[in-house]
Amino acid sequence: MTPQPNPERRSERARRAILDAVFEVAAAKGYGKVTIEAIAAAAGVGKPTIYRWWPSKGAVALDAVNDRIGDSMDFPDTGDIAADLTAQLTAVATMLTGDIGTIYRGIIAEAQSDPGLAADLRATMLEPRIQRCVRRLDAAVAAGQLRADLPARTMVDILYAPVYYRILLGAGPDETLRSPLLVRTVLEGLRPAAA
Amino acid sequence: MTPQPNPERRSERARRAILDAVFEVAAAKGYGKVTIEAIAAAAGVGKPTIYRWWPSKGAVALDAVNDRIGDSMDFPDTGDIAADLTAQLTAVATMLTGDIGTIYRGIIAEAQSDPGLAADLRATMLEPRIQRCVRRLDAAVAAGQLRADLPARTMVDILYAPVYYRILLGAGPDETLRSPLLVRTVLEGLRPAAA
Amino acid sequence: MTPQPNPERRSERARRAILDAVFEVAAAKGYGKVTIEAIAAAAGVGKPTIYRWWPSKGAVALDAVNDRIGDSMDFPDTGDIAADLTAQLTAVATMLTGDIGTIYRGIIAEAQSDPGLAADLRATMLEPRIQRCVRRLDAAVAAGQLRADLPARTMVDILYAPVYYRILLGAGPDETLRSPLLVRTVLEGLRPAAA
Amino acid sequence: MTPQPNPERRSERARRAILDAVFEVAAAKGYGKVTIEAIAAAAGVGKPTIYRWWPSKGAVALDAVNDRIGDSMDFPDTGDIAADLTAQLTAVATMLTGDIGTIYRGIIAEAQSDPGLAADLRATMLEPRIQRCVRRLDAAVAAGQLRADLPARTMVDILYAPVYYRILLGAGPDETLRSPLLVRTVLEGLRPAAA
DNA sequence: AAGTAACCGAGACGGTACGTCTCGTCTTGCG
DNA sequence: CGCAAGACGAGACGTACCGTCTCGGTTACTT
Incomplete structure (x- = not known):
């Protein structure tokens, strides 16, 4: 680093x-x-x-995960924001349930007591993906599919938080399958006021 | 244990x-x-x-945190579900920003590679509080303040997830202050269909 | 230590x-x-x-050697100083040619760059044996077998030095067998002036 | 090499x-x-x-020492063997007390576990000087100053051993100043039988 | 009231991994 | 091709904690 x-x-x-x-x-x-x-x-x-x-084991693991993921987690844009989000979140949840997820959880754990690693984690892993999501959401807002009075970053937080919550604190993988329902529910709160 | x-x-x-x-x-x-x-x-x-x-350092820390919190985090019930949730989530976010939060994050980190600790964490820390929240939400559903077609536990997940997300992955404490906005937004997706 | x-x-x-x-x-x-x-x-x-x-590998080795030698290297006193010295020096040379010698040489080597170890080496290994030799030589001086105008410690140096010289710098074990000749020769220089 | x-x-x-x-x-x-x-x-x-x-650090150091010493340690021949030996041994002891001695002791130490270096040490450092000393002693024997029934190499051993003994095992430099006394004493044992 | 069982403090033990150091080899331009 | 530079595989260094294991000593029940 x-x-x-x-x-x-x-x-x-x-x-x-x-x-x-x-x-x-x-x-x-x-x-x-x-x-x-x-x-x-x-x-x-x-x-x-x-x-x-x-500088640390976590930094190696972070590079390993980033290297393995590569650009494979690109954001889809079919025009249907609900479908795109569901697809993306399901993909993320699936990834975090496998080998990569095991390591990823370890990195997050280590980052709790290593500010440098936490910064690297955000800079190399979270931020780029958040940015891509933000762009997709902005497009949806422009298309009138989402309310405009909320910062896109806040929407991203609301959407991704349950995935991490379940990975880090949840009982098991079965629950993560409810992602589509989650997305649909959360989107209800994000739809345009007029809708 | x-x-x-x-x-x-x-x-x-x-x-x-x-x-x-x-x-x-x-x-x-x-x-x-x-x-x-x-x-x-x-x-x-x-x-x-x-x-x-x-059995482990994490178990001691978990007991220490539980002992320190005691019953102080009881759930309010003023009749106004939005106000109650905002109050409760703000209280949780505040707590997780101080000394207790530092230890709590360490426990969650340790639980990533200690299934027994993870189970204890859920059993003694999360589950009781989730149950109290579920009861409050059930009351709100009964009062027609929330949609009835969603399991209360799912609602809990959606509400609490952003708090943990920010504590564990967020950049700093300032962001956690946006809880009220989050609650309002999420509640939009949880209001009754008829509303 | x-x-x-x-x-x-x-x-x-x-x-x-x-x-x-x-x-x-x-x-x-x-x-x-x-x-x-x-x-x-x-x-x-x-x-x-x-x-x-x-404190160091050398200190362990020194203890190991001291432990192995124990009190076995006690000084003989038959009344014949030449015979006693020959016996003792031969015993020392023999010991330093075997397993103990291998380790002992390593300790001396390590002591060259470790003053503390050098001090321990002198205090626990050399000094006690020098003292015993000094006592024997003093008795011989009193018996008129050795000149009296030379400090016993200097005699010890002259007697033992060739053994160490050969162990540390010599070509092989065969040379160490010449100890009797050495002793006899050196003793010529140590005999009383009147003799 | x-x-x-x-x-x-x-x-x-x-x-x-x-x-x-x-x-x-x-x-x-x-x-x-x-x-x-x-x-x-x-x-x-x-x-x-x-x-x-x-091949090793010791070999470099050995070359460095040999290079530094050059031919400066040549053996004097004034006709007086006692004076010559005292001069030479004092010169050697002095040299081994300074910078060169520090390195030289390190080389000897390293040679204890490096047979190749030990051989180099003997071949390039010790043997030539022993040979020069042997020649000087042979001359003294021929001049009737030393007994003839002892190999010159053995005499060399007896003369040089105390110097090395003190350098490698001695307490401090002060003791090395007693070389003249040592030489005189040892020479007593080396004088011709008739003397 | 004395006997005794078990928890307590203290800390030495067999281990594992740490992060650093130096070794001697290998690789890569530069002259 | 020898050189300066330095990254590399290897492995020992001395340290920090781990979790286990004796040790007395001090309670606090038992008879």
């Missing part, structure tokens, strides 16, 4: 091996066993190589 | 000192420095005394 | 296992592979247990 | 800088801080350049 060493000389091989090892170890032993030592061992890499480029 | 030793012989003095020490250490050094050793040292207690009565 | 923790609660089992492990590892892999980690692993002991009672 | 690369293309500038850097680092931080990395940094040289031409 804040590399003092020369990034041009960085070994791509090592970087890949480290990011992949995060998933390998998490899948094999659970996120609780994801330690810097375990990552280094699984990646066939020395510990200093990890510490050279990342 | 599952004490083999005889609870009748338990030292109340030690229990109090331990629960208080959680806050003392968290306030002095941050939750990251709250370790069993630090708690024992601050409480003037041996480590086995802690392990005798609690 | 300077134990902060309470020595009364010390585990004799662990102490024994650690001292024995030094020899075990040194015999199996050579003194170069004697690390704190290797000692801990071979002794079935945690690293902190070693660091709790010893 | 065993250079695979072409010695003709070797950079004399780098060689000089490396040998000087050994003393520079040792003087500034002590021999304990003399690492290959520190030498390379102080010399403004890449680590591989050192590894290309020397």
Whole structure:
């Protein structure tokens, strides 16, 4: 994140091996066993190589998750805001229920006592996706599908919050399937006043 | 939580000192420095005394928070569901911004990789409060203030999720002050169809 | 050497296992592979247990050697100073050629850059044996077998120095067998002026 | 020592800088801080350049010491063997008490667990000086100043051993000043039988 | 009232992972 | 191709806590 060493000389091989090892170890032993030592061992890499480029385990995991997700979570725009949101939120909920979710929850947990990681989490993971959602919502507002008297960011919060709430505090995956109902309900509060 | 030793012989003095020490250490050094050793040292207690009565640091912290909150977070019922919810959610958000919140976030973090703690968290912290909220919402439904075609628990989720979302992922405390707006907006989606 | 923790609660089992492990590892892999980690692993002991009672690897090794030697290197007194010195020096040279010697040389090497260890080495290993030798030489001086105008400590230096010289810088064990000749020669310079 | 690369293309500038850097680092931080990395940094040289031409830190240090000493420690021959030996041994003891001695002791220490370095040490440092001393002693024997029934090498051992003994195991530099007394005493044992 | 059981404080123990240090090798331009 | 520079795989360092395990000592029931 804040590399003092020369990034041009960085070994791509090592970087890949480290990011992949995060998933390998998490899948094999659970996120609780994801330690810097375990990552280094699984990646066939020395510990200093990890510490050279990342400040903490959470930062590595965050990069690993970002790398794995890539641009795959792009926002759909079919013109139907309800359908698009349902699709997107379902996709997010599904992702957070699998391997990625296990690691992602660990990152959020670690960020509770690591302000730097929390900032990185918001900057690299949340903010870009929030921005894309904001753009989609703005389009919907312009199309008269959503009320205009509410900041788009607030709408995003209301929409995404239940997904995180259930991932972090919920009992099990079955509940996350109610996303469509949630979206529909929340949208009722977001529809234009005239509707 | 599952004490083999005889609870009748338990030292109340030690229990109090331990629960208080959680806050003392968290306030002095941050939750990251709250370790069993630090708690024992601050409480003037041996480590086995802690392990005798609690299975993990998170369990101690959870008891400490529950002990500190007590019944102070009871749900108001003025007849005006919007006012009651706003009051309650603001109270929760305020609490989660102070010392208690620091520890509470740590407990949630720890629960991500400790299913037992997660269960305790839900059973002793969330569920009772959800139940009280559900009762209040049921009354509001009966009074025709809220739509009846949605399970009360789902409404609770939608209402509380943004608070947790901001506490766990938000940028800062200022944002949490928007709770009233959130409640109003969400309630729009929860009003009776006829309204 | 300077134990902060309470020595009364010390585990004799662990102490024994650690001292024995030094020899075990040194015999199996050579003194170069004697690390704190290797000692801990071979002794079935945690690293902190070693660091709790010893300040460095060399200090552990010194204790191990002292423990192994015990009082076995006592000085003989048959009345014949030449025979006694030859016997003693041969015994020392023999000991320093075996397992103990391997470790002992390592300790001396480590002491070159660790003044504390050097002091311990002199205080626990060299000085007591020098004192015993001094006492024997004083008796020989009193018996008129050695010149009286030379401090006994200087005689000790002259007698022992070649043994260490060969152990630390010599080519091989065969040379150390010349001790009797050395003693005889050196003694020529130590005989009473009248002789 | 065993250079695979072409010695003709070797950079004399780098060689000089490396040998000087050994003393520079040792003087500034002590021999304990003399690492290959520190030498390379102080010399403004890449680590591989050192590894290309020397097998270990000790080998570099040995070359540095040999380079520094040069031929300055030549053996005097005034005809008076006692005076010559005293002069020479005092010179050696003095040298081993200064900067060179610090490094030299480190080399001896390292040689305890590095047979190759030990061999180099003997071949390049000890043996030539022993040979010169042997020649001087042989001359003294021929002149009837020393007994003839003892190999000159053994005499060398007896004479030099105390110096090394004190450097490597002694308490402090003050003791090394007694060299003249030592030499005189030892010589008593080396004088011709007829004397 | 004495005996005894169990909790208490204290802290040493066998471990795991930490983050750092140095090693000796490998890789990459520059001259 | 030797060089300066420095990233790399490896692994030991000394530290922090973990959770377990003795230890006396001090209550607080039992008989």
